[in-house]
Structures are given as C-alpha cells and as structure tokens.
Amino acid sequence: MAMETVSLRDYVGKTLNALFTEKMVVLDGDLSGATRSAHFEKEHPDRFIECGISEGSGVSIATGLAMEGMIPFYVNFALFCTGSAWTQVRMACYADANLKLLSTHPGMDNGPDGASHHACEDIALMRVLPGMRILVPQSPEELKAAVADAIAVHGPCYIRVSRDVVPVLTDSLAAGQAFGGAKLIYDDGADFAIVYEGTALMAARQGFDQLRAAGLRGRMIQIQTLKPFPAGEVWELVKDVRRIVTVENHSVIGGLAGALCEALAGKPAHPPVAKVGVHDEFTQSGPTAQVKTRYGLSGHHVAEAVRSL
Amino acid sequence: MISAKELQAQANRHRRAIVDMIHTANAGHPGGSLSVIDLLTAIYATDVDLHAAQRSRVVMSKGHAVPAQYAILHANGILSDGEMKTLRQLDSRLQGHPCTHRLPEVDATTGLLGQGLSQGIGMALAKRMQGDPHNVYVVCGDGEMHEGQIWEAAAQAAQWKLANLICVVDENHLSSSGFTRDVIDNRDLALKFRAFGWTAETIDGHDMQQILDALERARACQDGPYAIIAETVKGKGVSFMENNVSYHSSGIAGELYEQALRDLDALEGGN
Numbered sequence: 001m002a003m004e005t006v007s008l009r010d011y012v013g014k015t016l017n018a019l020f021t022e023k024m025v026v027l028d029g030d031l032s033g034a035t036r037s038a039h040f041e042k043e044h045p046d047r048f049i050e051c052g053i054s055e056g057s058g059v060s061i062a063t064g065l066a067m068e069g070m071i072p073f074y075v076n077f078a079l080f081c082t083g084s085a086w087t088q089v090r091m092a093c094y095a096d097a098n099l100k101l102l103s104t105h106p107g108m109d110n111g112p113d114g115a116s117h118h119a120c121e122d123i124a125l126m127r128v129l130p131g132m133r134i135l136v137p138q139s140p141e142e143l144k145a146a147v148a149d150a151i152a153v154h155g156p157c158y159i160r161v162s163r164d165v166v167p168v169l170t171d172s173l174a175a176g177q178a179f180g181g182a183k184l185i186y187d188d189g190a191d192f193a194i195v196y197e198g199t200a201l202m203a204a205r206q207g208f209d210q211l212r213a214a215g216l217r218g219r220m221i222q223i224q225t226l227k228p229f230p231a232g233e234v235w236e237l238v239k240d241v242r243r244i245v246t247v248e249n250h251s252v253i254g255g256l257a258g259a260l261c262e263a264l265a266g267k268p269a270h271p272p273v274a275k276v277g278v279h280d281e282f283t284q285s286g287p288t289a290q291v292k293t294r295y296g297l298s299g300h301h302v303a304e305a306v307r308s309l
Numbered sequence: 310m311i312s313a314k315e316l317q318a319q320a321n322r323h324r325r326a327i328v329d330m331i332h333t334a335n336a337g338h339p340g341g342s343l344s345v346i347d348l349l350t351a352i353y354a355t356d357v358d359l360h361a362a363q364r365s366r367v368v369m370s371k372g373h374a375v376p377a378q379y380a381i382l383h384a385n386g387i388l389s390d391g392e393m394k395t396l397r398q399l400d401s402r403l404q405g406h407p408c409t410h411r412l413p414e415v416d417a418t419t420g421l422l423g424q425g426l427s428q429g430i431g432m433a434l435a436k437r438m439q440g441d442p443h444n445v446y447v448v449c450g451d452g453e454m455h456e457g458q459i460w461e462a463a464a465q466a467a468q469w470k471l472a473n474l475i476c477v478v479d480e481n482h483l484s485s486s487g488f489t490r491d492v493i494d495n496r497d498l499a500l501k502f503r504a505f506g507w508t509a510e511t512i513d514g515h516d517m518q519q520i521l522d523a524l525e526r527a528r529a530c531q532d533g534p535y536a537i538i539a540e541t542v543k544g545k546g547v548s549f550m551e552n553n554v555s556y557h558s559s560g561i562a563g564e565l566y567e568q569a570l571r572d573l574d575a576l577e578g579g580n
Contacts, residue, residue, distance in 0.1 A: 025434075025435075025438070046438075047438075049434065049469075051465060052461075052464070052465070052468075054461040054464075054465065056423075056424070056427070056457075056458045056461065057427040057430075057458050057461035057462045057465060058427075059427075060424045060425075060427030060428050060430075060431065060458070060462075061427045061428070061430050061431040061434070061462075061465065062431060063427075063428055063431060064368075064417070064427065064428035064429060064430060064431020064432040064433075064434070064435070065431040065432070065434060065435045066431070067409065067416070067417060067428065067431070067432060067435075068366075068431070068432045068435030068436060068439070068441075069435065069439070070435045070438065072431070087421050087424075088424055088427075091418055091419070091420075091421055091424060094408065094410065094418055095408070095409050095410055095417075095418035096409075096410045097418075
C-alpha cells in the first residue's frame with residue numbers, strides 16, 4: 001500500500017518562523033542545514049545564534065538567554081541536544097529555566113552515520129530530569145502545536161522531531177484534537193494495543209496493517225506527551241486489550257516502554273507488554289530502513305511481538 | 310563615589326559573615342569565598358543595584374564560593390539575619406551552590422564548574438537584543454579554567470564582541486587537590502584570553518583600588534569581552550587558611566573559629 005510520507009525536520013525552521021515572537025531566539029550547533037533551522041536564520045538573522053560545534057556551551061548560553069526573559073530554542077541532532085549537553089540541560093531544569101530543546105535525527109533516523117550519531121537514549125536522558133517535558137509530534141500540524149505548547153508553557157521542554165519519513169495519516173481518529181497526552185489513532189478492537197511515539201509511526205502503522213491483514217483487531221495509540229506521562233489516559237485505552245506492544249525509535253530501556261511499564265506496575269493486573277525498539281546494543285551504519293529493520297524497529301517486529309504474547 | 314578604603318572595610322565585614330556562615334553550617338568552601346570577596350564586593354558596589362528590576366547580573370560560575378554572594382545579599386537586605394544561619398540546611402534558600410529557583414537574586418544557577426561563562430554570554434546576548442545597557446559579570450575560579458567549556462565560551466564571546474560581558478577570574482592558585490600549576494598548569498591566563506580575542510589584564514585581587522580601576526576599564530571597553538585576571542590568596546584574611554588547600558572545603562570549628570575571628574578583627578573594618 002502506497003502511503004504519502006513526510007520528514008518533519010523539513011518543517012522545523014518554517015514552524016519556528018510561523019510562531020515567531022519577539023522573545024524567540026534560535027541557537028544552532030553548526031547543523032542548521034541538516035536540522036532546517038536555516039529557514040529561521042534566513043527570516044530572523046538577528047534572532048539566530050550560531051554557537052558552532054559546542055553543544056555544552058550552546059545549551060548554557062540558551063539557559064542564560066532564558067534567565068533574561070528570552071525563549072531560546074536550542075536546535076540540534078537528538079544526541080547532541082540531550083547527551084552531549086546533559087549536565088547543562090540538567091542545570092537548566094534545576095533552575096526551572098525556560099529552555100526549549102528541539103531535536104532532529106532521533107533514534108536510528110540517521111542510519112548511515114552509525115551508532116555514534118544514533119540517539120537511542122535521548123528520551124531516557126531527558127525523562128529522568130525533574131521538570132523536563134517531552135513532546136513527540138508525528139505530523140507538521142502536531143509539530144506546530146508542540147512548538148506553540150513549548151512557547152506557551154514556562155519551563156524546560158524537549159521536542160523530538162523525525163528526520164526519517166513517517167506516514168501521513170488521513171484516517172486518524174485523533175484528527176482535529178488538541179495536541180498532548182495520549183491519542184487513540186485507530187480502534188478496531190481489543191486483540192492488541194500498539195503504543196508508540198511519533199518518530200516510530202512507520203513501524204507502528206506497518207505492524208498494525210500486517211496484523212489487520214492477518215485478521216487481528218486492535219488499537220493504535222500515540223503518546224504525544226512522553227513526560228509527564230499520561231498514565232490515566234493510556235490506562236483507559238489499554239486496560240481491556242489482550243496484549244500491549246510498545247514501539248519506539250529508541251532503546252527499550254528508559255524510554256516509552258519504561259514509562260508505560262512504570263505506569264502499569266501499580267495496577268493489580270494489566271495486559272502483558274512486549275517491547276519493540278533497540279534491545280540494549282549499539283547499532284551500526286547502513287541505509288536507515290535497513291538499520292531499523294536489523295535492530296528491531298519494523299512492522300514485522302511489531303506484528304511478531306504481538307503474536308509472541 | 311564610595312572610596313576604596315570604605316569598600317575594603319565592607320569586604321572585611323563580608324569576610325566575617327562568610328566565616329560565621331560556614332562555622333554555623335560546619336561545612337562550605339571558606340578558602341575560595343575569602344579569596345573572591347574583595348572582587349565581588351567591588352562588582353556589586355559599583356554596578357549592581359539588587360533592588361532594581363533591570364540591572365547588571367553577577368554569575369557565580371565558581372558556585373562553591375556562594376557564601377561570598379550570600380554575605381553581599383545579606384548586607385543589601387535580601388537575606389535576613391536568621392537566614393544567614395541556615396546555609397546548607399533543609400528548606401533554606403541558602404543552598405550549597407547558587408540556585409535561582411529558590412533565590413532569584415543570585416542571578417544564575419551554578420555549581421557545575423565551567424558552565425557560568427556560557428550562561429553569562431546568554432544573558433549578555435539577551436541584554437543586547439533587549440537594548441538593556443547593563444553588564445554581566447561572570448566570576449570564575451582558576452581551577453575552573455581547566456574546564457573545556459570555558460574556552461568554548463571564550464571563543465563565542467569574542468566572536469560576538471560582547472562588550473557588556475566581563476569575566477573576573479579569582480586566581481587563587483589552589484584547587485581542591487593542590488596548586489593548580491601542579492594539577493594542570495593554566496600558564497598565562499591573560500595571554501590565553503587575549504589569544505581568544507578578549508581584552509585582558511592581570512591585577513592584584515586584594516588591592517581595592519586596582520580592582521576598582523580595572524572594573525572601570527572593563528566597563529569602558531567597547532571592543533568586546535573583557536577579562537580581569539585577579540591574583541588572590543585562597544583563604545585571604547584568616548591566617549591559618551591562607552594558601553592552605555585544606556580550607557578549600559571545610560567547616561570552621563572550635564578554637565580555629567576563635568582564631569579566625571581574631572584575625573578578622575585585626576583587619577580594617579573588622580569589629
């Protein structure tokens with residue numbers, strides 16, 4: 001089945017332009033072409049700061065801008081935003097600074113560059129920081145809503161944006177709903193629930209289609225806000241299903257699977273959970289789709305995980 | 310205009326507050342607090358109105374010396390006498406390192422060395438964007454000059470010609486484990502800042518007139534960022550702490566506290 005697809009990173013600069021306010025500043029780490037923050041630089045050169053290849057200092061500079069009332073968006077690859085500058089982000093959270101991190105190239109989206117550049121730990125790194133909010137959109141409209149949310153709500157926020165293509169959904173049950181929390185995307189029945197984050201939409205959707213073709217009837221549930229985790233909303237959507245599969249472009253440790261299982265652990269009984277994502281190993285270089293398939297993120301893996309329970 | 314002599318007396322009263330705080334807490338970093346207090350006193354007295362909404366900022370990048378900053382906030386009525394006895398205690402605004410979330414007047418949340426200069430750059434950029442004419446002072450230690458992020462920031466500040474940014478290095482020559490020259494030799498810090506594109510000078514960080522003059526030159530310089538490398542003595546003012554690495558991090562108890570008070574009483578402005 002042919003699906004229209006989109007790479008959300010193409011909308012990063014354009015979205016920042018569309019939502020520009022006088023307080024907005026965009027900071028780059030010498031990757032504005034790849035993250036598409038260059039579109040912002042072109043329209044607002046006086047609000048664009050090229051920090052060079054200096055992630056730690058770049059994030060601390062953004063923190064300083066926030067302390068003086070600006071709304072800084074530090075835009076970089078996922079690993080550089082979160083991993084290279086982790087203690088700097090942590091201090092911003094401790095200060096309750098109005099710091100916004102906007103990343104592209106999450107998970108294995110940058111297949112050819114290999115494990116050094118794959119960000120399979122960024123959700124985990126951000127999720128442990130008190131006060132940090134994590135938003136994951138899956139469409140240009142959701143990206144715009146996430147950035148608007150980040151501007152509107154004071155405090156540190158991390159927005160994770162796909163570089164690889166994701167399908168454009170034309171039949172989502174959540175169309176038109178306000179961004180945030182957990183969303184029921186498809187609802188065919190209670191045989192299974194696929195719970196996923198937006199950058200893993202391709203594998204989630206393909207898995208859903210394969211299971212449907214095999215005669216299973218389930219749900220697809222997108223987690224738009226990974227933190228604070230919408231535990232109550234998710235529970236209402238999964239409590240009656242036979243089994244749950246989490247799907248994430250990330251390690252299965254500390255990310256979406258971790259957040260969901262932490263939420264379910266307090267229930268006297270809950271459906272069993274299988275985890276699709278990278279299983280505690282370093283990935284390698286390759287064409288992005290092949291890397292994802294090799295390391296466990298594909299429609300096939302999703303369908304197999306459902307059948308395993 | 311307040312005289313160097315009166316400022317020195319103020320600084321020495323702050324020394325007493327620092328020693329009292331750390332004595333009460335039985336923990337803290339007296340050496341670096343006492344080495345930086347003359348510099349900090351001059352910065353606040355000449356350019357920081359703590360009661361103004363829009364004002365110059367002071368980033369204590371060497372956050373462990375925050376008792377020096379608390380002493381000044383106390384003298385300016387921000388902290389009460391009672392609070393000064395709560396350093397490092399649960400529920401106090403006087404955290405072991407500066408935290409703006411609890412005490413906004415410290416201006417920056419620091420403690421992890423090396424990050425303050427970058428934060429100061431962000432503040433200086435914001436002030437430039439907002440047309441705010443005030444300055445940003447970043448106070449670093451010389452041990453902190455070992456951090457790579459300092460030199461990332463030094464390059465960035467020069468690139469952007471941040472004339473409203475002043476970095477003051479409290480060069481007391483000692484870090485946690487010994488003389489900085491034996492740990493990792495910083496060599497000529499002023500020369501290094503100049504190589505990165507700053508204007509830089511070296512002064513005696515305990516000569517109040519030299520401090521005032523250097524700050525005046527730094528504020529007048531419109532070429533870009535300005536570094537003042539201040540040669541200081543760790544533990545300055547308390548005989549047994551001076552140049553003694555044991556007082557990098559230490560409480561001050563019993564007879565030593567009495568001795569410290571006698572030393573401070575003998576200083577100009579002492580009680």
